[in-house]
Amino acid sequence: MAVQERQAENSFDRYIAEVRAVWGDGKDPQLPFRVQALMEKLFASTKSDDPWMAEIIRDGKPSRELYRDPDHGFIQMGHVHKQGHANTPHDHGPCWVVYGAFSGVTDITKYKRTDDGSEPSKATLEKERLDRLSAGVVVPYVTGDIHSTHAVEGPGVVFRFLSYDLDKINRSRYSLEKSTIIPVPAR
Numbered sequence: 001m002a003v004q005e006r007q008a009e010n011s012f013d014r015y016i017a018e019v020r021a022v023w024g025d026g027k028d029p030q031l032p033f034r035v036q037a038l039m040e041k042l043f044a045s046t047k048s049d050d051p052w053m054a055e056i057i058r059d060g061k062p063s064r065e066l067y068r069d070p071d072h073g074f075i076q077m078g079h080v081h082k083q084g085h086a087n088t089p090h091d092h093g094p095c096w097v098v099y100g101a102f103s104g105v106t107d108i109t110k111y112k113r114t115d116d117g118s119e120p121s122k123a124t125l126e127k128e129r130l131d132r133l134s135a136g137v138v139v140p141y142v143t144g145d146i147h148s149t150h151a152v153e154g155p156g157v158v159f160r161f162l163s164y165d166l167d168k169i170n171r172s173r174y175s176l177e178k179s180t181i182i183p184v185p186a187r
């Protein structure tokens, strides 16, 4: 039975059914913002002792796949990040991502490139914006957005919605110190 036809059992099932309902062909540029609104609604309607969320918190896994859509390929990841958890600037290749904090505080820095792109392995980055994701805050990063994350208060439950499986696409990491691009090829 398709997900949207099933009686939604909890706020997470409802959220997934709602994302599926707005997905269409997956190409609408407004989709990241629709998913943002639905994730905000999910967090507002979920308590930390709801069984599905309580399990995520109790397990405390740094990363787990909560849902993979069999028809559209989008993935909902759930993370429990300890305070201080951080990563280097990266993009999501041709994909987009929606980050949301259910608990804790995560800072996400968005960068812009200041080079002209003429050297394939070089990129100089400048900080463009700092998004502070406190509980309930959800921010989309569209195709090409370079960003890095830092858990400033934790542990925190962080949701990461991926428009597609990142292991199947080519993307990039960036060294701020060396001004270089580090390819992250599909597996």
Ligand SMILES: [Fe+2]
Residues within 6 Å of the ligand: 090, 091, 092, 097, 147
């Ligand atoms: Fe990311």
